[in-house]
Amino acid sequence: MLEPVGLDEVAERAYGVMLREEQLTVGHLAGLLDLAPARARQALDGLVTAGLAQCHPGRPARYEPVDPRTGLTGLIRARQRELERVAASVETYAADYHERKLRADPRLLVEVIEGPNEITRRVGSLVNSAEDEILAFDAPPYVSPGDTTSPSERAALARGVSVRAAYATEVLALPERARVLREMIALGEQARVLPRVPTKLIVVDRREAILPLTGSDAGQRTTAAYVRRSGLSDALVELFEAHWAVATPVFAAADAAEPVDPEISPEDRALLQLLNAGMKDEAIARQLDLSQRTFRRRIAHLLNRLGATSRFQAGTQAMRRGWL
Template identity: 75%
Template sequence: MLEPIGLDECAERAYQVLLRQESLTAGALAELLDLPPARARQALDGLVAAGLAGCRAGRPAQYAAVDPRTGLASLIRARQAELERVASSVEAYAAEFHERSLRADPRLMVEVIEGPARITRRVEELLASAEREVLAFDTPPYVTSYGSTSEAERDLLARGVSVRAAYAGEVLAVPEYAERLRDLVALGEQARVLPRVPTKLIVVDRREALVPLTGSDEGMRTAAVLVRQSGLSDALTELFEVHWAQGTPIFAAPGAAAQVHPEIAEEDRALLQLLNAGLKDEAIARQLDLSQRTLRRRVADLTRRLGATSRFQAGTQAMRRGWL
């Protein structure tokens, strides 16, 4: 039972005997376990070295067990620390192996995937492999099944994987997609919106990235490429981070805005987010369940409060004030 923390069978038997005795000598242990005296002394000295026993000098020396709640717990923590040090080196060793593989055959860096069905399957496999973080650009049109991708992300969030996604503003113009996004943010996704994003993109654990090679217009063959860990995948990750820094948070948790910025109501902040995303009035009114007339009045009021002369300037001023 104690082999995983470095004790062999003989040392474990000696420890079990020692726990039942106030103290004993190596000779006494040898008789109890039918061991050569030298082997019994070796087992006891090993327990002392492991912090599971103490030794009182004398002729002969007396050995006594340390409270297991202290001795064993300390030994377990030490072994865990050793394993964590080994685990921390896995990525470094893997990177060296991966780099050598790429030098031997650069074609291993990318995998071309053709057809909507294969792309959908590869996306699901890639998301299922995520351990720490997923980064994504999202913009229409959609080749993969939006529903299946949504379920895969729900699984990610349930597993505690961090998800950050930057959306093109036109995603919010589609009620079905906007509602899905609202649900995912409620589950823990961090979402930002921009007037446009450069491409669709998924980056998993900063080691693999999936990006389309062709468009998805009717009559055009669809294809994507899986980029394995390399300078190219690093560049795609950096591309995401640059756009993420420019994005506007969307569908923040209820109440969060009021706590951080008490001078702006939550509904006004939601309106500013949609304006800053570049949505048209019709789409904004649909998102906020407002009439066009009410929307125009609220936009004019916000613009006046911010001392702005245009919607663009209002967004800039809101960013400066920390409202977005």
């Protein structure tokens, strides 16, 4: 039972005897466990070194246990710290390993994936492997128009994986995609929008990525690249972070912090977010389930409150007030 903390079978047996005896000598232990005196002394000295026993000098020397709640807990924590140091070195060793593999065969850096079905399968597999973080760019066209979301992303969010996704504004104009986006945000995804994204992309744990290479005449992606950990995957992470920094948050989650100004309603804040994302009026009205007349009235009201003469100026003023 105590082997994981560095005690062999003899030391564990000696420890069990020690816990039941008031004090223990080498000779006494040797007799109880049928051990050679030298082996008995080795076991007792090992328990002292492990912090599980104390030795009282004398002729003969006597050994007594430390309270297991102190001794064993300290030993467990020491082992945990050692394992954490080993875990911290895994990525360094892995980087050396992958660098050697890439030098031997550079083709291992990028794998070409052919066909929509295989792309979908590999994306799902990659997302399922996520332990800490998923980064994504998303934009039409889609591999599978009928598949509006990835069950693997939902599972990743459920197990605590951080998901950040930057969407092209045109995604919000697609009712079904926008509906699913709201659902994902409610589950914990952080979403922002941009007028356009440079490419569709998914990066898992900052080490592996999938991005499309070409599109068919019908607009669906038919060839993708699977990029393994390398300088190229690092560059893709930097590309994402640069765009994320200037993207606009959208569809704030229900538990998000309230705006600084208590006068701004969640509905008006959502309207400002969509305006700032560059969506067309018709698409915004559809997203918010507003008539064109109500939409125009809400816009005029917001411009008046912000003291703005244009939508651009309204966005700037809203950001200054902390409404966005």
